[in-house]
Amino acid sequence: MTMTTGAPGAGASIEPDPGKRKLSTSKAIQEAIAQQMRADEGVFVMGEDVGSYGGIFSSTTGLLEEFGPQRIIDTPISETAFIGTGIGAAVEGMRPIVELMFVDFFGVCMDQIYNHMAKIHYESGGNVQVPMVLMTAVGGGYSDGAQHSQSLWGTFAHLPGMKVVVPSNPYDAKGLMTAAIRSNDPVVFMFHKGVMGLGWMKKNQRSVGAVPEESYEVPIGKARVAREGTDVTIVTLSLSVHHALDVAEKLEPEGISVEVIDLRSLVPLDRDAILASVSKTGRLIVVDEDYQSFGVSGEVIASVAERRPGLLTHVSRVCVPDVPLPYASQLEYGVLPTPARIEAAVREAVADRLSS
Amino acid sequence: MTLYPELTDDARREMLRMMVLIRTYEEAILREYHADKSPGFDIGAGLIPGEMHLSAGQEPVAAGLGAHLTLDDAMTATHRPHHVAIAKGVRLREMTAEIFGRETGLGRGRGGHMHLFDPQTHFSCSGIIAEGLPPALGQAFAFQRRGTDRVAVAVAGEGAANQGAFHESLNLAALWKLPVVFVIEDNDWGISVPRAKSTSVTSNAVRGAAYGMPGIRVEENSVEGVYNAAGEAIARARAGDGPSLIEVHTLRLWGHFEGDAQGYRADLEGVPGHDPLPTYRNGLVERGVITAEDYASMQASAVDRVEDAIAFAKESPIPDPADALKYIFAEGARS
Numbered sequence: 001m002t003m004t005t006g007a008p009g010a011g012a013s014i015e016p017d018p019g020k021r022k023l024s025t026s027k028a029i030q031e032a033i034a035q036q037m038r039a040d041e042g043v044f045v046m047g048e049d050v051g052s053y054g055g056i057f058s059s060t061t062g063l064l065e066e067f068g069p070q071r072i073i074d075t076p077i078s079e080t081a082f083i084g085t086g087i088g089a090a091v092e093g094m095r096p097i098v099e100l101m102f103v104d105f106f107g108v109c110m111d112q113i114y115n116h117m118a119k120i121h122y123e124s125g126g127n128v129q130v131p132m133v134l135m136t137a138v139g140g141g142y143s144d145g146a147q148h149s150q151s152l153w154g155t156f157a158h159l160p161g162m163k164v165v166v167p168s169n170p171y172d173a174k175g176l177m178t179a180a181i182r183s184n185d186p187v188v189f190m191f192h193k194g195v196m197g198l199g200w201m202k203k204n205q206r207s208v209g210a211v212p213e214e215s216y217e218v219p220i221g222k223a224r225v226a227r228e229g230t231d232v233t234i235v236t237l238s239l240s241v242h243h244a245l246d247v248a249e250k251l252e253p254e255g256i257s258v259e260v261i262d263l264r265s266l267v268p269l270d271r272d273a274i275l276a277s278v279s280k281t282g283r284l285i286v287v288d289e290d291y292q293s294f295g296v297s298g299e300v301i302a303s304v305a306e307r308r309p310g311l312l313t314h315v316s317r318v319c320v321p322d323v324p325l326p327y328a329s330q331l332e333y334g335v336l337p338t339p340a341r342i343e344a345a346v347r348e349a350v351a352d353r354l355s356s
Numbered sequence: 357m358t359l360y361p362e363l364t365d366d367a368r369r370e371m372l373r374m375m376v377l378i379r380t381y382e383e384a385i386l387r388e389y390h391a392d393k394s395p396g397f398d399i400g401a402g403l404i405p406g407e408m409h410l411s412a413g414q415e416p417v418a419a420g421l422g423a424h425l426t427l428d429d430a431m432t433a434t435h436r437p438h439h440v441a442i443a444k445g446v447r448l449r450e451m452t453a454e455i456f457g458r459e460t461g462l463g464r465g466r467g468g469h470m471h472l473f474d475p476q477t478h479f480s481c482s483g484i485i486a487e488g489l490p491p492a493l494g495q496a497f498a499f500q501r502r503g504t505d506r507v508a509v510a511v512a513g514e515g516a517a518n519q520g521a522f523h524e525s526l527n528l529a530a531l532w533k534l535p536v537v538f539v540i541e542d543n544d545w546g547i548s549v550p551r552a553k554s555t556s557v558t559s560n561a562v563r564g565a566a567y568g569m570p571g572i573r574v575e576e577n578s579v580e581g582v583y584n585a586a587g588e589a590i591a592r593a594r595a596g597d598g599p600s601l602i603e604v605h606t607l608r609l610w611g612h613f614e615g616d617a618q619g620y621r622a623d624l625e626g627v628p629g630h631d632p633l634p635t636y637r638n639g640l641v642e643r644g645v646i647t648a649e650d651y652a653s654m655q656a657s658a659v660d661r662v663e664d665a666i667a668f669a670k671e672s673p674i675p676d677p678a679d680a681l682k683y684i685f686a687e688g689a690r691s
Contacts, residue, residue, distance in 0.1 A: 021357075070501070076531065081524035084490015086496055087509070091480070092430075092498035111487045120480070124473035125464030126683035128480070160684055184686040221688060268688060 006245050007147045018171050018210035024197025026058035028170035028211045029135075030176035031062065033097060035215045037067055038164045040095060043181060044071040044080055047135075048097030049221045056101055057137045057196050069138075079109035083134065090132040095181055100136040103152045103190060105127045118161030132187075133180045134162075139192035139239055139289055141336060142201055144325035149332070151238070151288075154295030156188050157266040163220050164266040167197055167242040169231050172264055175218025183220065188345065192239040223266035225277070229259035232314070232349045233277040234301050234342070236239045236287035237263040244287055247346060250339075257348055266296060271303040275311075278304050283314040283349045287337050292319035314349045316343050359588030363580060365645045371423055371579050371655050372636055372646065375415040378439045380634055381448070381657035382412045384666055385438070385455065389614055397615050403456055403670065405466055411439035413577075413609030416632050417541050418443035418582065420582025420604075421509060424590045430478035430495035430508040432488040434541075435482040436472045440511050446474045452665040458672035465675040466683060478508075486512055486519035489498070489538065493525055496534040496593075505594040507535040515546035518561040526567040527600065535593035537586065538601045543608035548620040564601035571601040577632045607632065 023031065037043045042066075045060055051074040054061030063070040075082040079100060100106065106113065113134065120130050140149025157164045163185050167173040172240040173191065178186035197207035225239055226246035227248050234244040241262045248258035259277050263270065278284050284304060286297040304312060318337040326332050361367070385408070392402035395579045399406065410416070414436070422443025425431070446462075452564060454461030456468045462472050470483035478495065482488035492510035499506040516522050517540055529536045540560050545550055557563065566573025568591070574581035582604055589600035607630050611618050618624055640646045 056669075073439075078528055080521045081490050081528040084487070084521070084525070085528065088430075088491035088494020088496070090434075090494070091491065092478075092495050094501075096494075108520075111484050112490055115484055116482065116487065116491060119471075121686060122683050123463050123467035123471040124475075125462070125466050126686065127462070128473045128475055129686050131686075144399075148577065163685070167379060225595045247691040266576050270474035348601060 003275045007235070012215050012217055014219060015175065016212050016214065016216050019212050020210060021207050021213060023170050025167070025170045025173045025191065025209040026061065026196040026198065028174035029059050029177050029191065030063060031211070032174040032215075033062060033181070034066060036150050036181040037063070037071065037180060038094075043092040043097065044073065044094065045097045046073040046075055046086060046098070047084075047187055048075055048077055048101050050074060050121045055099060055247070057191070057193050058198060059099060059135060078354055080112055083109050083112040084116065086134075087130060089114060090186075091120065091128055095131050097133040097135055097181065100134060102148050103136040103138045103149050104147050104196055106152065113162070114159045114302050118159060118243070120215050121185065122161055129184045130186045131184045133177070133189050134186065135189045135191070136200050137193050137195055138327060140325050140332060141239070142192055143327055143332060145327045149325040151290040153190050153237075154290045156190075157269075159298065161186070164190065165205060165220055165264065166190045166237045166266060167264060168192070168238050169206055170197070170211045172218050172224070172262075174211050176220065176264065178215055178299040179217040179220050182217070186293055187220065190238070194239045195242070204239065206245070207240050212290060218264065221265045221270060222351065223264055223270035223273035224262045224290060225259065226262040227260040229257040229260065229281065230323045230354065231281055232283040232285060232346055233259045233261060233281045234285045234287055234346070235261045235263065235267070235274055235277070237296075240287045240289050240337050243337065243342055247342045250343065251292050251346060258346060269299070269303065271307070274300060274303055275307060278311050279308070282311055284312060285345050286317050286319070287342055288317070288319040290320065290333065290339055291322050293322050295319070314352075316345050316349060318345050341351070363388075363583055367423055367583065368580070368640060370641075371419040372581065372640060374422060375579065375633055375636065376651075376654045377658040377661065378415045378418055378442050379412060380655065381442060382410045384662045386410060386614065388666060397614060399426040402644055405457070407489070408469060408614040409436040409612065410610055410614065411436050413607035413631065414541055414543060415440050416577050416579035416582050416636070417511070417539065417604050417606055421539065421580045421586045422498055423583055424586050427477050428494060428506050430499070430506070431511065432492040432508070433479070433481035433511045434485070434488060435481070435483045435524050436513070437472055441479055441481070444479045445477045446472065446479050447476065448661060448665040450474070450667040453672045455670040456669040456672070457674070458669055459675045460668070460672040464683070486521040487518035488512065489504060489516070489521055489525040492536055493529055493534055496529070497532070497538045500535055502546040502596065507537060507593040509537045509590075511539045511540060511541065512561060513541035513546070514540055514544075514551050515554060516540070517563060518554060520610045521616070522627055524570065526563070526599070529599040530567040530569045531598065533598035535596070536599040537589045537593055538599060539586070540601070540603040542603050545608055545621070547612045549627065550653055559603060561603045563602060569599050569601055569605070571603070574602065574604040575676050577604070577606045579632065580637055583604070
């Protein structure tokens with residue numbers, strides 16, 4: 001075990017201008033990892049099919065060719081063993097990036113994650129750091145059924161000791177991955193399959209976007225105003241950000257002004273950004289692809305209700321109701337937070353304004 | 357066969373000295389633990405609150421292993437960690453302060469006796485059965501990648517050998533030829549369940565074959581047997597030849613935890629007769645390796661060290677409740 005004295009490449013720029021070059025989210029993640037691997041010999045990638053396959057969702061495409069099998073390491077299907085290996089290597093001062101192929105698989109390895117990765121720093125009174133990234137794919141919408149479609153970020157955010165980031169676009173994905181690798185804390189990096197820009201899955205129009213070539217960070221714990229508005233605030237994250245933006249664009253001609261907050265991080269949660277937006281609009285809708293009860297949506301609402309309850313003239317949620325995600329597409333889209341459900345929620349939220 | 361240091365009389369004396377230190381420590385913790393929990397027994401009361409799993413009887417495992425390890429090697433241990441921590445060289449004062457929940461403890465009172473982390477000796481333990489093994493693989497991985505000959509020793513109980521984490525870890529360690537030595541302390545009991553009712557094989561050492569690694573079982577709680585088996589396995593790991601599995605048939609002299617009346621244990625009356633400490637001491641006296649005076653001197657110096665550590669712990673400040681949220685993260689705070 002070594003005390004990590006400083007993250008590699010400290011002093012990088014923070015949220016620079018995006019520039020003109022466009023990348024998919026998956027390529028942005030690959031680029032962030034490659035840049036950090038060039039900067040620090042201690043950074044390596046480990047997981048199932050991260051080598052010649054390049055990651056099932058293309059998070060590591062091309063890295064094997066540049067860095068070789070000593071640093072881009074395919075593992076057996078033994079999540080407990082290889083996540084634990086990441087923890088031990090991090091404790092000794094390396095900076096592992098460990099991929100859990102689908103977040104749904106956390107059930108076979110959660111002890112390493114929440115009892116070890118997340119607790120060692122605290123239990124050691126700050127004497128042992130675990131500078132590790134746990135990267136994992138989340139989300140549904142392509143009929144992968146109840147065990148391969150969950151978001152589950154609320155579960156990780158609920159448990160103390162790990163930072164949780166959930167980028168929605170290529171720019172944030174690169175900046176948050178860079179920040180995660182450089183962080184001296186364990187960071188869970190959750191990418192939605194639907195924002196990766198994959199050729200074999202329905203693409204979101206914003207899964208390709210401008211990304212600076214230089215190495216830069218998006219600060220962990222800082223939300224972003226994805227669209228400014230005055231009538232209603234939608235607080236959301238990941239793929240749902242794009243649905244919210246689509247709805248906001250659609251309703252603008254009707255004179256309904258929607259502000260969209262992209263949380264980007266769940267731990268730490270940018271409660272100030274939520275409060276600032278609701279201070280302006282007074283109406284809050286939380287859109288969350290995770291299960292509704294006991295999760296992110298309730299936490300977002302509580303963070304306003306506890307501090308400034310008088311602000312809220314309207315509150316509602318568009319989440320996955322508490323049901324396993326169904327297989328049949330028609331059923332699945334019946335429970336996902338679709339643009340249609342979000343639009344209906346916005347219209348309901350502003351109904352008082354329109355009728356007056 | 358890989359070479360390791362021959363078992364000399366000096367080494368025998370050192371192992372006995374270590375066993376005496378560990379027993380002295382566990383007896384002192386036992387005394388302090390129960391000193392302020394009566395009348396009755398309130399597990400959360402007293403200067404040492406919470407569960408307490410003491411390792412008396414298992415000293416041979418620790419002493420035999422520790423003889424081959426340096427401070428730079430790593431070790432992960434279990435919910436019953438004191439003996440191997442001491443043999444690994446974990447600082448006694450800071451470890452004791454942690455057990456007393458003090459700010460000067462290894463974890464500033466945030467960890468407790470099942471969660472001891474000492475970066476100076478690369479020692480850690482986990483309260484979850486078998487889950488201390490995977491992090492040892494990672495430490496070994498780092499040692500291997502840096503081209504060192506350092507090793508990681510992963511200690512677990514016999515109950516752990518029926519957990520998935522154990523089997524995943526053995527496979528991965530063998531696959532990557534990691535410098536790891538897996539050590540199973542078979543004390544016959546998984547709390548109240550005897551190993552015959554939990555384990556399909558009579559020796560867990562045979563399970564090494566399933567993963568292409570050597571497996572050896574040390575019988576009769578023999579510290580010299582542990583010395584030889586560990587010497588071989590550790591030398592093999594240092595030479596880059598991969599992991600090994602050792603099972604030691606050891607003895608849980610006391611209960612699973614303090615407060616355990618052990619009503620399930622039919623052999624209870626005979627247990628003290630198997631105590632490895634007097635057995636080894638008497639053997640060394642008979643063979644002329646030590647004298648009775650040597651042993652008395654070992655005991656006296658052990659008492660001095662242990663009582664110094666306990667005094668240090670008791671004099672140390674209690675953590676400020678206002679600081680309970682410190683150390684969740686290295687950078688920034690949870691919001």
